Amino acid sequence: xxxxxxxxxxxxxxxxxxxxxxxxxxxxxxxxxxxxxxxxxxxxxxxxxxxxxxxxxxxxxxxxxxxxxxxxxxxxxxxxxxxxxxxxxxxxxxxxxxxxxxxxxxxxxxxxxxxxxxxxxxxxxxxxxxxxxxxxxxxxxxxxxxxxxxxxxxxxxxxxxxxxxxxxxxxxxxxxxxxxxxxxxxxxxxxxxxxxxxxxxxxxxxxxxxxxxxxxxxxxxxxxxxxxxxxxxxxxxxxxxxxxxxxxxxxxxxxxxxxxxxxxxxxxxxxxxxxxxxxxxxxxxxxxxxxxxxxxxxxxxxxxxxxxxxxxxxxxxxxxxxxxxxxxxxxxxxxxxxxxxxxxxxxxxxxxxxxxxxxxxxxxxxxxxxxxxxxx
Amino acid sequence: xxxxxxxxxxxxxxxxxxxxxxxxxxxxxxxxxxxxxxxxxxxxxxxxxxxxxxxxxxxxxxxxxxxxxxxxxxxxxxxxxxxxxxxxxxxxxxxxxxxxxxxxxxxxxxxxxxxxxxxxxxxxxxxxxxxxxxxxxxxxxxxxxxxxxxxxxxxxxxxxxxxxxxxxxxxxxxxxxxxxxxxxxxxxxxxxxxxxxxxxxxxxxxxxxxxxxxxxxxxxxxxxxxxxxxxxxxxxxxxxxxxxxxxxxxxxxxxxxxxxxxxxxxxxxxxxxxxxxxxxxxxxxxxxxxxxxxxxxxxxxxxxxxxxxxxxxxxxxxxxxxxxxxxxxxxxxxxxxxxxxxxxxxxxxxxxxxxxxxxxxxxxxxxxxxxxxxxx
Numbered sequence: 001x002x003x004x005x006x007x008x009x010x011x012x013x014x015x016x017x018x019x020x021x022x023x024x025x026x027x028x029x030x031x032x033x034x035x036x037x038x039x040x041x042x043x044x045x046x047x048x049x050x051x052x053x054x055x056x057x058x059x060x061x062x063x064x065x066x067x068x069x070x071x072x073x074x075x076x077x078x079x080x081x082x083x084x085x086x087x088x089x090x091x092x093x094x095x096x097x098x099x100x101x102x103x104x105x106x107x108x109x110x111x112x113x114x115x116x117x118x119x120x121x122x123x124x125x126x127x128x129x130x131x132x133x134x135x136x137x138x139x140x141x142x143x144x145x146x147x148x149x150x151x152x153x154x155x156x157x158x159x160x161x162x163x164x165x166x167x168x169x170x171x172x173x174x175x176x177x178x179x180x181x182x183x184x185x186x187x188x189x190x191x192x193x194x195x196x197x198x199x200x201x202x203x204x205x206x207x208x209x210x211x212x213x214x215x216x217x218x219x220x221x222x223x224x225x226x227x228x229x230x231x232x233x234x235x236x237x238x239x240x241x242x243x244x245x246x247x248x249x250x251x252x253x254x255x256x257x258x259x260x261x262x263x264x265x266x267x268x269x270x271x272x273x274x275x276x277x278x279x280x281x282x283x284x285x286x287x288x289x290x291x292x293x294x295x296x297x298x299x300x301x302x303x304x305x306x307x308x309x310x311x312x313x314x315x316x317x318x319x320x321x322x323x324x325x326x327x328x329x330x331x332x333x334x335x336x337x338x339x340x341x342x343x344x345x346x347x348x349x350x351x352x353x354x355x356x357x358x359x360x361x362x363x364x365x366x367x368x369x370x371x372x373x374x375x376x
Numbered sequence: 377x378x379x380x381x382x383x384x385x386x387x388x389x390x391x392x393x394x395x396x397x398x399x400x401x402x403x404x405x406x407x408x409x410x411x412x413x414x415x416x417x418x419x420x421x422x423x424x425x426x427x428x429x430x431x432x433x434x435x436x437x438x439x440x441x442x443x444x445x446x447x448x449x450x451x452x453x454x455x456x457x458x459x460x461x462x463x464x465x466x467x468x469x470x471x472x473x474x475x476x477x478x479x480x481x482x483x484x485x486x487x488x489x490x491x492x493x494x495x496x497x498x499x500x501x502x503x504x505x506x507x508x509x510x511x512x513x514x515x516x517x518x519x520x521x522x523x524x525x526x527x528x529x530x531x532x533x534x535x536x537x538x539x540x541x542x543x544x545x546x547x548x549x550x551x552x553x554x555x556x557x558x559x560x561x562x563x564x565x566x567x568x569x570x571x572x573x574x575x576x577x578x579x580x581x582x583x584x585x586x587x588x589x590x591x592x593x594x595x596x597x598x599x600x601x602x603x604x605x606x607x608x609x610x611x612x613x614x615x616x617x618x619x620x621x622x623x624x625x626x627x628x629x630x631x632x633x634x635x636x637x638x639x640x641x642x643x644x645x646x647x648x649x650x651x652x653x654x655x656x657x658x659x660x661x662x663x664x665x666x667x668x669x670x671x672x673x674x675x676x677x678x679x680x681x682x683x684x685x686x687x688x689x690x691x692x693x694x695x696x697x698x699x700x701x702x703x704x705x706x707x708x709x710x711x712x713x714x715x716x717x718x719x720x721x722x723x724x725x726x727x728x729x730x731x732x733x734x735x736x737x738x739x740x741x742x743x744x745x746x747x748x749x750x751x752x
Contacts, residue, residue, distance in 0.1 A: 017621075018619075018621035019621075020621070114623070117621070118621040118622060175611060176611070177602060177605070177611075178602075178605035178606050178608070178609040178610055178611065178627070178629040179597065179602045179605045179629075181627050181629050181630065182597050182605065182629050182630070182633055183597060185593075185625075185627070185629070185630040186590065186593045186597065186633065188623070189589075189590055189634075190566060190569075192623075193566075193569070193586045193587070193590060194569070195571060210569045211569070213565075214562065214565055214566055214569060214590075217561075217562045217565065218562055218594060221555065221558050221559060226553060226554075226555045226688070229554035229555045229558065230553055230554050230555070233554040234554055235551060235552070235553075235554065235557070235660055243394075243658055245393075245394035245395075245396070246494060247490070247494075247650060247654065249561075251557050251561070251657065253555075253557050253558050253561070254557065254558070257558055257562065258565075274623060281627065282619055284611055312602065
């Protein structure tokens with residue numbers, strides 16, 4: 001499956017939750033499959049912190065790696081491109097083609113850097129709605145994603161209840177916990193501490209890659225589970241037989257993390273890391289309300305919520321809280337906790353089990369309403 | 377209770393597990409209570425990563441804070457100084473009076489820095505044995521500690537089975553997990569990344585306090601639990617009513633962590649952080665053996681092992697693994713999992729519950745052996 005990233009620029013100012021405005025806005029996006037005649041088969045896939053518009057397939061036959069969720073999106077897969085028209089776009093604040101802190105601000109001719117306004121998950125969703133308008137789609141069959149993608153699926157249901165028929169929320173939370181904020185803040189502090197960061201004004205010099213790699217390593221630990229790390233690495237040493245009694249990388253888990261940190265710096269922008277983690281920390285659908293249930297009062301979409309047993313970043317209990325709040329509003333909500341040792345990353349990896357669930361769920365969403373039952 | 381830190385210097389070379397030697401060695405220590413006539417009431421308390429010899433009491437009446445485990449050590453407390461002679465010493469590699477990387481190497485006249493040899497938990501225990509010899513104590517009533525202190529209690533039982541009658545091991549593990557190594561390594565990387573670190577050679581200039589604060593923040597997250605953070609901080613903001621939409625400290629949990637990081641830099645040395653975390657990572661009693669049970673084959677001490685339900689750094693399952701390995705050797709081992717929301721820090725905080733347990737356990741350890749039962 002060869003795909004091409006497309007770009008659309010909206011020459012308008014988006015009003016942000018902070019009160020600031022952002023514009024013009026360019027969104028990078030990709031589509032897969034065909035939009036049907038009545039435009040009823042469109043699915044918006046929402047990426048997580050480090051993702052992008054390139055969810056599946058390859059940009060060229062020579063690409064060594066496919067998109068970030070190729071296991072789940074494609075012909076016959078969990079999100080079947082033979083049946084559905086799949087859309088995925090890079091978030092605003094991102095660094096993969098959509099307008100973000102590394103973008104040149106047309107008003108100054110320089111990259112935004114920290115003059116880029118702080119954005120929220122709701123702002124990201126507002127920008128995604130511009131894209132759905134642009135594609136001429138009135139109502140999405142579903143919005144789906146894991147982690148930050150799941151948060152945006154929730155936000156879509158709250159911000160635009162009339163524009164989606166369903167939402168599939170994976171490994172997410174409706175209000176980010178103190179522990180998650182703590183991990184994100186320490187990761188941001190690692191970037192701030194890099195002398196190359198220069199308060200975000202580094203685009204014409206050395207990048208704050210040491211800080212960004214540290215930030216990624218901190219994040220990465222939270223994406224795995226104790227069990228998966230034990231099974232994958234245990235106490236194995238890397239390319240040595242015994243302890244070296246020195247401050248080098250010795251354990252395989254150390255080597256793995258360093259590699260993860262390093263490769264991340266080659267594909268990601270440190271300022272985007274700051275903006276996206278800040279948006280995550282701000283995410284609290286119950287903000288200013290008396291309860292989470294109140295946040296869902298206008299929701300009409302059918303919901304499928306999936307948590308993963310070993311996810312300690314957004315643990316199952318937080319999905320259960322969402323489900324209870326949805327059910328209090330009479331929302332048609334299905335909840336599944338998948339047993340998995342892969343931690344938060346399970347949403348990317350446990351794709352086979354997800355496939356069965358999404359097939360059944362989407363079939364039910366598409367089924368015409370049953371005739372109302374009459375009492376005898 | 378006014379106490380004074382004492383110092384003893386051993387003018388000998390300690391042979392380390394790495395093959396290197398270290399000497400002369402100074403140990404800072406404190407004692408509480410009175411050693412009885414037959415020297416049978418001595419308890420060695422073993423501190424964790426950031427602890428020191430000052431376990432209880434105050435150095436001066438004007439001290440605002442007592443020692444690090446004052447709740448547990450004192451007259452009528454879990455470790456009752458009316459009954460027991462309590463000893464606590466700073467580990468080698470430490471920065472609280474014992475020989476460590478900040479100590480001036482008498483051979484060069486300069487601080488050791490990274491020329492200080494990498495030490496292990498077993499090396500720390502070997503140094504502690506020198507102190508027990510110096511105090512003229514043949515057999516300790518018990519050795520006890522949490523976290524790294526618990527590891528040393530285990531190591532005492534393995535290295536010097538004839539020198540202890542019992543061990544009370546809190547919130548520890550017999551082999552440090554991949555996840556713990558990962559957290560320690562990222563914390564060390566934060567120190568390495570600080571330009572002031574200068575490969576450990578910073579004692580005559582600026583300290584790598586930014587890196588050390590980051591390291592402490594990473595560690596601190598692992599000492600708490602998701603529940604305790606939610607209850608203590610939740611999503612509360614610090615000194616503000618609403619989101620600032622800026623990259624400042626906004627959430628109370630961020631403010632708390634920054635404070636923890638900052639205060640740590642005022643009392644701790646970055647190189648010591650490196651050496652002690654490395655010793656922790658190396659800790660694996662089963663190293664080179666076919667099983668953990670084999671490590672305990674010469675153990676004669678009675679054991680009490682305590683884990684805490686919300687400790688995710690050294691989870692209860694790792695204590696259970698220890699208990700099984702001890703029982704396989706016929707060791708008299710008591711195991712208690714204390715239900716607590718305080719995470720790894722529970723061992724410092726759940727002192728009331730610990731008191732009942734230690735009283736009963738130590739009474740049993742001190743009880744004369746029952747007459748052997750004869751078959752009728």
